[in-house]
Amino acid sequence: MNKYLERLYNGLIKENPTLVLMLGMCPTLAVSTAAINGVGMGLSTTAVLILSNFVISVLRRVIPNEVRLPAYIVIVASLVTVTELLIEAYLPSIYEALGIYIPLIVVNCIILGRAEAYANKNTPGLAVMDGIGMGLGFTVALTLAGLVRELLGAGTAFGYTVFPKEYAVGILIQPPGAFLVIALFIIIMNAIGIKTRQRQLVESDGCDGCCATCAMRCEDAKEEEK
Amino acid sequence: MKSLILIMISGALINNVVLNQFLGICSFLGVSKQMKASASLGGAVIFVMTIASAVASLLYNYVLAPFGLDFMKTIVFILVIAALVQIVEMFLKKKSPAVYQALGIYLPLITTNCAVLGIALTNVQNEYNFIQSVLAGFGTAVGFTLAIVLLAGIRSRIHEEDLPRPVRGAPIVLISAALMSIAFMGFSGLSF
Numbered sequence: 488m489n490k491y492l493e494r495l496y497n498g499l500i501k502e503n504p505t506l507v508l509m510l511g512m513c514p515t516l517a518v519s520t521a522a523i524n525g526v527g528m529g530l531s532t533t534a535v536l537i538l539s540n541f542v543i544s545v546l547r548r549v550i551p552n553e554v555r556l557p558a559y560i561v562i563v564a565s566l567v568t569v570t571e572l573l574i575e576a577y578l579p580s581i582y583e584a585l586g587i588y589i590p591l592i593v594v595n596c597i598i599l600g601r602a603e604a605y606a607n608k609n610t611p612g613l614a615v616m617d618g619i620g621m622g623l624g625f626t627v628a629l630t631l632a633g634l635v636r637e638l639l640g641a642g643t644a645f646g647y648t649v650f651p652k653e654y655a656v657g658i659l660i661q662p663p664g665a666f667l668v669i670a671l672f673i674i675i676m677n678a679i680g681i682k683t684r685q686r687q688l689v690e691s692d693g694c695d696g697c698c699a700t701c702a703m704r705c706e707d708a709k710e711e712e713k
Numbered sequence: 714m715k716s717l718i719l720i721m722i723s724g725a726l727i728n729n730v731v732l733n734q735f736l737g738i739c740s741f742l743g744v745s746k747q748m749k750a751s752a753s754l755g756g757a758v759i760f761v762m763t764i765a766s767a768v769a770s771l772l773y774n775y776v777l778a779p780f781g782l783d784f785m786k787t788i789v790f791i792l793v794i795a796a797l798v799q800i801v802e803m804f805l806k807k808k809s810p811a812v813y814q815a816l817g818i819y820l821p822l823i824t825t826n827c828a829v830l831g832i833a834l835t836n837v838q839n840e841y842n843f844i845q846s847v848l849a850g851f852g853t854a855v856g857f858t859l860a861i862v863l864l865a866g867i868r869s870r871i872h873e874e875d876l877p878r879p880v881r882g883a884p885i886v887l888i889s890a891a892l893m894s895i896a897f898m899g900f901s902g903l904s905f
Binding site: 661 | 788791826831885888
């Protein structure tokens with residue numbers, strides 16, 4: 488397979504950031520109350536991820552290794568601020584629905600994780616494709632979670648009524664529903680035998696759990712100990 | 714006075730940062746395996762979040778807002794939090810090795826804990842003044858500690874159970890969190 492297309496397949500299916508790598512759980516749980524929010528959040532994150540992968544890949548020989556994390560954080564935070572201002576200007580309803588979770592894209596593990604795991608080692612072209620693949624994988628997972636919660640919790644899909652609200656399970660669009668639906672997704676993945684990183688996530692001491700930066704810092708600490 | 718107490722209670726129980734707002738999920742799931750580690754992380758979060766809320770509030774109200782730079786808040790806050798965690802780490806290492814021993818390894822984890830950045834941004838959004846921000850930060854951190862210690866308690870029991878294979882690991886932890894979240898929804902009736 489073409490190595491550029493391979494990146495898309497990798498992000499969408501093989502290493503789907505939410506369902507397989509279990510990265511970025513906070514926004515997944517928080518904004519999946521409706522399918523359209525999932526699309527909005529997913530695409531915002533995708534935009535930031537593509538741009539940050541591109542910038543970091545271009546600058547990979549310029550940024551000194553010792554200060555790479557602060558440098559990445561500044562790049563990502565700038566891109567997130569630009570994205571936030573654009574969404575506020577052109578898509579006020581999405582801005583209203585996602586609220587504080589847009590600026591929080593900065594601390595989304597997926598973005599720093601991809602910067603560290605892929606963008607700083609590969610050419611800009613590949614890094615952009617990786618960003619598109621991972622971003623779309625995140626968008627699909629978020630939209631799916633949003634759709635399930637919206638359909639069962641409110642009886643609508645993308646705002647269109649599917650069945651009357653009286654038959655809906657209201658708890659699913661409340662906070663507990665987020666935990667339940669994601670748990671259900673992982674149970675299904677486990678039952679059909681797709682290997683996820685979830686055991687590692689839950690068994691860890693926290694450092695290699697999810698946040699890519701913590702994992703890196705732990706590796707640094709381990710090296711220092713040696 | 715009454716409103717200040719309400720801010721704290723709202724942060725800790727009604728709008729619990731983990732179970733209601735879904736911030737800090739990574740460490741909530743990752744560290745809650747052991748009771749001791751959970752309590753230590755909780756202590757570190759209370760420490761950092763209170764200080765970070767105070768610093769972020771001062772910076773926003775006296776530097777960013779007067780100069781019309783409030784669009785810079787995300788960048789400034791994340792850098793301030795990262796620097797702050799480093800300083801706290803170095804300070805504790807030097808001045809109080811006992812506390813450092815207990816909290817040390819959890820401090821770097823907090824930089825990427827979205828709850829700390831989240832509460833700084835929420836304080837700005839709610840237009841809290843300095844004292845309100847500090848109390849909101851403290852209350853939220855207490856809520857986080859409460860949730861993670863409770864989950865650690867539940868998980869030590871789950872560990873003994875013979876569960877169906879697909880449910881083991883993350884799913885059962887998430888289901889426990891869902892039940893805790895339902896219980897915490899009961900606090901939404903709490904008002905003064």
